[in-house]
Every structure is written in structure tokens, then in C-alpha cells.
Amino acid sequence: MIRFFTVVIKLVPLLLLIANSTLAQQVVTGKVTSSDDGSPIPGVNVLEKGTQNGTVTDFDGNFRISVGQSSTLVFSFIGYKSQEVLVGSQSSMSIRLESDVRALEEVVVVGYGTQQKAEITGSISSVKGVEIQNVSVSSFDAALQGRIAGAQITQSSGIPGSAVRLRIRGQSSVSGNSEPLYVVDGVPITTGDFSKRDGSANGINGNALADINPNDIESMEVLKDAAAAAIYGSRAANGVVLITTKRGKSGKTVFNAGYYVGTNEVTRELNFINSTEWLELMDEAHRNSFGVPISSSYNLGRGLTPSSAVALGANTNWRDQILRTGKVQEASISASGGTDKTRFYVGGTYRKDDSYFVGNSFERINARINVDHNATTKLTIGTQTAISSTTNNQVPNVWGTSQSSALPIFPIRNEDGTYFGHTLAQGQNTGANPVAQLENKFETAGLRLLNNVYLNYKVTDDLVFRTEFGLDVLNQFDEIYTSFHNRFLFPRDYSPVPSGGQPIALPRVNAGSFEERRLNVINWNTNNILTYSKTFGSHKIEALAGFAVQRSSQRTTGAYTNGNAGFRDNYFRNSVEGLQIFDQNLVNSYPVMGGYNADVDNVYSFVSYFSRVNYVNSGKYLASISVRRDGSSRFGPNNKFGFFPAVSAGWILTNEEFMKSIPWLSFLKAKASFGITGNAEIGNFGYLATYGSAGGYLGQSGLAAQRIANPDLRWEKNNQFDLGFEFGMFDEKITGSIGYYSKLSKDLLFVEPIQSSTGFTGVLKNTGIEIRNSGLELNLTSRNVTRGDFSWTTDFNISSNQNKVLSTGGLPIEAFASGLGESRLIEGYPVGQGFMMKSAGVDPADGREQFFDNEGNIVKLTIENTDYRQPVGKPFPDFFGGVNNSLKYKGVELNFLFTFQSGNTIFDNEAKFQIGDIANNNQRREILNRWQSPENPGDGSTPGLFLSGAGSGRALNSDRFMYDASFLRLRTVTLSYTLPQSLVSKARLNTVRVFVSGQNLLLFTKFPGWDPEFVNTSNVGNTGQFFSPFGSSGQVSQFQQANITFNAAQNPFPQTRTFTGGINISF
Secondary structure, eight states: OHHHHHHHHHHHHHHHHHHHHHHHHHHEEEEEEETTTTOOOTTTTEEESSSSOOEEOOOOOOOOOEETTOEEEEEEEEEBBOOEEOOOSSSEEEEEOOBHHHHHHEEEEEEEEEEEGGGSSSOEEEEGGGGGOOOOOOOOSGTTTTSSEEEEEESOOSSBOOOOEESSSOOOOSSSSSSEEEEEEEOOOOOOOOOOOOOOOOSSOOOGGGOGGGGEEEEEEESSSHHHHGGTTTTTTOEEEEEEOOOOEEEEEEEEEEEEEEEEEEEEOOBBBBHHHHHHHHOOOHHHHHSSSOOOOOOOOTTBBBBHHHHHOOOOOOOHBOOOOEEEEEEEEEEEOOOEEEEEEEEEEEEEOOBTTTOOEEEEEEEEEEEEEOOSSSSSEEEEEEEEEEEEOOSSOOOTTGGTTTTTTTSSSSSTSTTTTSSEEEESSOOTOHHHTSHHHHHHHHEEEEEEEEEEEESSSSEEEEEEEEEEEEEEEEEEEEEEEEEOOOOOTTOOTTTTTOOSOOEEEEEEEEEEEEEEEEEEEEEEEEEEEEEEEEEEEEEEEEEEEEEEEEEEEEEEEEETEEESSOOSOOTTTTTHHHGGTTTTTTTTTEEEEEOOEEEEEEEEEEEEEEEETTTTTTEEEEEEEEEESSGGGGEEEEEEEEEEEEEGGSSSSGGOOOEEEEEEEEEEEEEEEEEEEOOTTTTTTTTEOOOOOOTBBEEEEEEOOOTOOEEEEEEEEEEEEEEEEEETTTTEEEEEEEEESOOOOEEEEGGGTTTSSEEEEEOHHHHEEEEEEOOOOOOEEETTTTEEEEEEEEEEEEEEEEEEEEEGGHHHHHHHGGEETTSSTTTTTEBBEEEEEOOTOOOEEEEEESSSEEEEOOOOOGGOOEEOSSOOOSEEEEEEEEEEEEEEEEEEEEEESSSSSEEEEHHHHHHHHHTTTTBHHHHHHSSOOOTTTSSSSSSSOOOTTTOOOSSOGGGGGGEEEEEEEEEEEOOOOOOOHHHEEEEEEEEEEEEEEEEEEEEEEEHHHHHSSOOGGGTTTTTTTTOOOTTTTTSGGGGGTTTTOOTOOOOOOOEEEEEEEEEEEOO
8 A cells, every 4th residue: 555655646746747738738820931932831741849749731831730838849841941949839830941952952053954063063153033132223233243253243333224244253355245145044145235325415334134124033153164154155255144034833823022112322422622612723723823813804614704703602512413312112023833734933023213313214114924834744845935124214424524524613504594504605505514414315215025935855764855946136215315405506597707617606596406216136046955864873974965046136227316407395206396407508418317227237146066964973973074166157257167165073072981081071072174165245247348438539429448358257265274172061051162263365356457558457356465364262151050040141252363464466555555544455464454654742842743754763744655654553353252141030130241352443534633623623622632832732642733834734644543442342231020920821921021121331442432343434335245346437446445444433423322121922
């Protein structure tokens, strides 16, 4: 009996614990979704930790389970990271599982196919579409900044729809297009700027890539080395960007909707002097030059004198007149789903961006439908179709005017309400009145179709044939209107002055002009590929062979008002009513309207054959070889086809037995490659001789030779070697890669001078110019903390590229004269090396600038002396990169990206006007540090002010205006919160996410100009599909040096600081 009670007493606590546990049991319900797109995940295992109690989610991702409050639920599903959640008092849960790419052995898109990441032997960087979700940019390529090692990405300005410069592993061409090849869903697309460019009508550069909707992008792969890119042959020298759009998945249809709205403004502003200071400095300049004060009747410009300027009392900050706080908004919706037979994705987006520049806006409407259908067990067909409509209200080129010839003493309007510059006394010229110039309008409307239709046929289990046809049609309509406020014509009844033939001083008549231009680009491409895949024993082989054909044509038509006619109404559109003829004496010589129709120069085609073999042995020995043969209408008759091979190998060391003893090293792969790629962006039919009108002879019209033929013209060539390692450590808490590359570019295109006796200035040919780019790239991903509901991940990349001109082909330095910024090609230095005089500061005795000659002696000059120029500055940074952090706690997520570069310099071309040229230009406040007298020498580097002699006018080109362009920029910040499932499920929603975001919020730099990130506008406008190194006359155009002047700033538009807030909903 005693033993019985003893046993009972011992069992009571246990029985009470069991009873209490039973009483504490509760029913927990919830839903499991994917963190990628919010779609429900059926079949997820839901298990009470340490027990056999469990369940699985249903078709809609829902589950129901009875557990205790102290229990922990474990959610697991193949391809996703397992997640543990303490039940506590929760009765409803919202679980979002993250993809586990390690478990899936991540598949990466490569040229003409896909490949497991572990088996890739080339250099490929990948950016997922979700990484740029809700980043407020008008073009997806701008969102790649700081995310890809080895890629320098710079937006030409903060104006929406503007061009973006992408350089992969350095500058490797002088005259050819240096942008990468862009391929969307297997189809090479049209890129570049196709806006009407006349130097005055608009001040920004367009970007055909802005037609593509970033919300439709699933992933972007950047092929950087020859092993990865050589499959694209003669168009792969500058790298290849593969864009894969979203596709549907079998299962329940998932809808995603999003909206954000925000503001934008300039990131920074320069400070200029006011009108009182400007008048005082003009007086000082007059005293320094002539020894007496400035006269009250001295002509300051536009009919103003010092006395009238003071009486007028204008103090105009012209930047404030043309800048504003802009607004941006974007709304998107998509649906994806399907069955095992048919899958679909449908999406649409509307974006409106009113920029910080008055009158400028960018509007885009996108629609896309992607369908994949398994017609039989062997046959799959599908299509990807996207339509975009864009409207770009561009702005006149007044940004530079607002900081130069638009002086602070000028008012905006006269007393009678007309714009300043309107009257005869003011010269009837409103060119120095930015507000008046904004009356001019430039609207570019675009309609674009991207379509790809494919057929996959499974011949056998190992052999698949794919054929596809892609079409890219771009239609663009430009309307350019010069307001009658800004255009002045002489009246019909004026008579010339007999002595000089110049018109008498009669007031001219306001008359606007109009031009419209229609552009049509049709680019079609077909790929036909046979792929064989087989695994036998420890051997795995994949081989493909195919051929492709591409043809692109451009047609441009237009009409315009000639110089002797104009319109009196301010916003004339689409009608000839109101057209008036002026300058009666010219009516018989020139028609009232003119026009053009051109489609011959912009046609090109490619015929290509290619093959690739990938081999894997025992899961650790890797090899790949690819070849491509390209023929193109761009090449001369003697070089119609080019051959582009590549070979690579890899070794997964961690799959070797001798590496198993290193527990902290989970993955290590060594790889090396060599290959040859080409740059075929050399213009269309550049090998042909051209002829043009000779102006007539003895009353007879005729033709004259303009360009000499070159039947040997061919592609530019790149030889590239790569060596790298990929690694994973501490159970892949730290992963990354490190690589070295060396790229030799030769046979570079250039217009080589020839003897003038031939009647030509030069011949376009592949010269002996050689450029080497070599460097290091490092990528690191660190999962710093993964503990319960909290995680912190850091992605870091840094690159260093050394650019060096090995040979100029025997051409002298001046053959590469670039004008702006005095950039040159010099053997032993980088492309675009600054070549100018070195400043020796200011002579304290007279305030004039001094320079060093080549022997180090100090001299004074009145003009640039070519004998004293020498290499100065650094056009490329020593290193650049980005670091992104992602912190998550339950439903709260914080992401922020910093980008940086260090070691390069920028020649601020406008500073030489805005720091010293007092008579003609507005002045930055740095001029207050000038030399004023021997007793007051200023900062020692800013000369005194003069109106005549040495030191007057704009400053001479020297390294005084070469500034350090290193920077650290907070590129993007996003704070988001995903609402609990228990709340959103009541509204029958999958997920609801709210967020706030900012771009370009902080900038740390010593650069004194507008922005250390810019693209010189003289080399962006013609970097598109139809780049030509020749001007219309057949002579060398300014774009011959398109790739040399990139580091010379000429009134660049600053970047945009953007604040947005929005919501994403999945249901």
C-alpha cells in the first residue's frame, strides 16, 4: 500500500502536466506564401517541433493544426528555406517562405539557354527583378547602379527618360559604340537615342530602353567575359545584357497590384553671385583693365548699362525660375497562373514623371502578355508580347544658359509684359532668357512593339529543337515648336542697306516655326537551335548548334518651316492655317516649307552560325567551348564573315575527397577562360564610297566624292582572358567570387587622315590602335544574422579596372582632338586622358594666371600653347562598387544601397567661364576668392578679373578646373512593412505591403560642380544602333571622339533626389 501511494504521488505532477498541456491546446490556422511574389504554396509541411503532430498546406496555401502555446511550428518545403515560429498566443499566422537557391542549385540564364550556376565557367552577374522592385527610375538600366561588379553605370542626367551609359570592364573602343548588346527573351533589341538632335531644340538625350517596363523583368544576367558572351560573336565585345521577363506558373491565379507616388528634386545646387555683386565685379574688372571705374553708359549686354541695371533693380536667380519640385507616380497590376498545360503572365503599368525641370515630363503606358502552352508531351509553343506608349515632353537647351549668359541683372519680362530680349534695343534675341525659351516645345511620342513567338519540339528525351521569331518595331513622332516669342523675322517691306547689303534697323516680326519628324525602326530576328543534353554515368554533356538572322531598317521623314515663314499663333499644331510669309525678297529663292525622307543609310543585317558544348565530369570537372561565325552588311566585301571562338574550364575543388577535411569551406570552384569577341557597332555601310551635291559647275548640277571606299572594313576585335574563383564558407553564410581579367582591344575603328591631294580628309579603317583593360572584381554576400524572426544580409561588390592605350597606330596626339576637355589618346595612358597645361597659380603682383612649361618653368600665356600641354588627371576611378544591406524583422524590412567610386577626375568645362569670364557669364561664388590686389591675393589660384588682355574672357584650359570626382552616395533606401496575415486574410488577400523609399538621398564628395556622376551629352546622343563616325558631309563628325570626352562636364543636369511612398497587394 505504501508503495502504491508512493507511485501515485510521483505520478500526480506528471498527470497534472499532461492535463495542463491538453487544456492549453489551441487551434492555429494560417497561410503560407512565397516571399518572391506572394503566391500561395501548396504542400508545405507544417510540423510541431519535436513531435509527429503535423499537417500540409492545401491548394491555396492554407493550414490548420492543434498545438500548445509553448510549441514551435516548423514550415518546410523543397526549394524554400525552412522557418520556425513560436506559437505563443497566436491563433492565426502569415508565413512567407524565402527561396533557397542553394537547394535548387540556382539556374542562370546564359546565351541561348540556361545552366546551373555551379557548372558555369564564364563570368556572369545576375540581378533579380525583385531587387529593383519599386525603385523609381524610368529605365531599368539605371536601377542596376552599384549592383554589378565590373559595370560602371551612369545616368546622363536626372531628367526622366534620359540616356544611361553602361561600360562593362572598361572603355575598349574609340569610335565604335561602346554599349553592351541587350537581348530580351532571346531577341536582340534596338537601343540608343532616336530623338531629333539639333543642338538647341532639346537639352536631354533619349533612351530607347526606357520603353521597357521594369515591373515585367524576372531577371537580368550580364555576360562579362568572352566565355559567356562569345556565343554572340561580333556584337559581344562590350558585354551582353540578357533580360528575361516574367512567366506564369501552374496553379491558382495570383494578382499583384502596386502603386506609389512621390516627389523629386535636384540633388544639389551651385551658388552664384547676385546682381549687386555682379555689377561690383564688373566695375572691378574695368578698373583692373583700364585703371578707371566703369562708365554709367557702358553696354553690359542686351542694351543695359550700369545705371539702367541699377534703376531696373533686377536680381534674377535663373535656376529658381526653371527648377521645381516634381512629382512621380506609378500604378501597376499583373496576373499569373495557369494549368499544367497552359501558363500565362499578364501585366500593365502606367508611369508619369514630372521632373524637377519646368515643362519636362515623361509618361509611359506598358502592357505585356506571356503565354506558354504544352500542345503535346513533345511540343510547347508560346509568345511574349509587350506594347509600350511613351510621351516625352522634353525641354529646350536652357540649363546651360541659366548659369552662363543669363545674367542676374536681366529681368524676366519688360514692363509691358513682353519677355526681356524682345525689344529692338535689347537686340530682339531672347536666347539669354531661359523662361522665354521654355515657351518652345519639343514632344516625342513613341509606340513600340516587342514580340517573340517560339516553338519547342522534343525530338527525343535528349534532343530538343527550338525556333523563334522576334520583332521589335519602334515608331516615334517628334514635334518641335519654336514659339513666336523666340523667333524674329524681318517684315516683307524691309529694304537692304545699299552699302553693306544688311537689313536696316527695323523691328523684326515675331513668327514661330514648326517641325515634325516621323521615325520607324523595324528590327526582326530569328533563332533556330538544336540542343542535345545527356547524362551517362559520371558524365554530363550539353551541346547546341544553331543559326540566326537579323535585319534592322530605319526610315525617317519630316517637314519643317523654312526661314522665311512663320506662325503668329503661339501653339500651332497640325495645320497650315496662320502660316505667313516674311522676307518677301526670299520667297522666290526658298520654299515656305521643307522636308526630308531618308531610309538608305540605316539598314543592316546579320547572318550567324553558332555552337556550344558544355561538359561536366563527376560533378567537379567542367569544360565549355563555343564558336560563332558572323556575317554582316556592315563589313567590307573582303571581310564579310568573322570567327569568334571561346574556351573555358572549371574545377569544383570541394567535391574532391582531399577537401572534405575543411569543414568551414562549403564550396570552392576555380575557373579560367579565353575567347575572342567583336564590336560590329561601326556604322552602316561605312566601307562604301559616298557622293553628294557639288553645288553645280557652269550652271550644271553635279556630284562630288565625299568618302573614300574601304573594302577591308571589319569589326573591332577583343581578346579576353579570365581567371576566377567562386566560394562558399560557413555553411554558405558567406558566398562570393573573385576574378581577374585582361582584355586586349585591337583593329579599332578610326578615321585615319590621308593626303589632301586625294580630295578626302581621311578614310574609315581598322587601325593599329590597341587598348588594354585589366582588373579585379570581388563579390561578397554575407548572411550576417539569421536568428528567429530577424535576419541581416549584406551584398558587397568592388571592382578595379586599369585602362591603358598600348598603341595609337602611329597617329599623332592631335589626331584624337576632342575639343571639350582636351581629352586625347596617348600611349601609356588611359583612353580620354586629359591633355592640357598645368596651372602654376596666380602672379601675386598683377593677378594674372601662370602656367608651367615642360621644363617646370613658370610662364604666362594669352592663348593655349600646345607645346606646354601634358597629361593631367585620371579619367577612370581606381575602384568603384556598391554595398547593399537588407534587414528583416517579422514584417518589417529595411534595404539601403550605397554606391561609390574613388580616384578619377573630371574637367569642369563650364567652370572656366563661370569663374572669371565676368563680362559674358554668370559667376559662381568661388569668384569671391579671386585676386584683388598684391595685398589681397585671394586663395592664390583664382586670378583677378579683367576685360582685356591676358586673363580676360574665359580661362585657358588647364588642370585648375580638373577636380576629384570621388564620391560615396546613398543610392536607394526602402523601409517596408508587410501586414500580418491574420489581418489581410479577412479581406481575402494574400499579402499587403506598404513602403516608403528614397533615392540619391545623400552624397559625399569633394567635387564642386553639379554632380560627380554625369555623361557628357556630346557622346550620348549617337551611341545608339545607328552610330556613324561620319557627318552628313562625309567628313569626320564630333562623334569620332564619342568615347574620349566622357570626363568633361559641360553644364550636366544634376541627378534626381526622389521620395516615394506606396503599397503592394497580392490576392
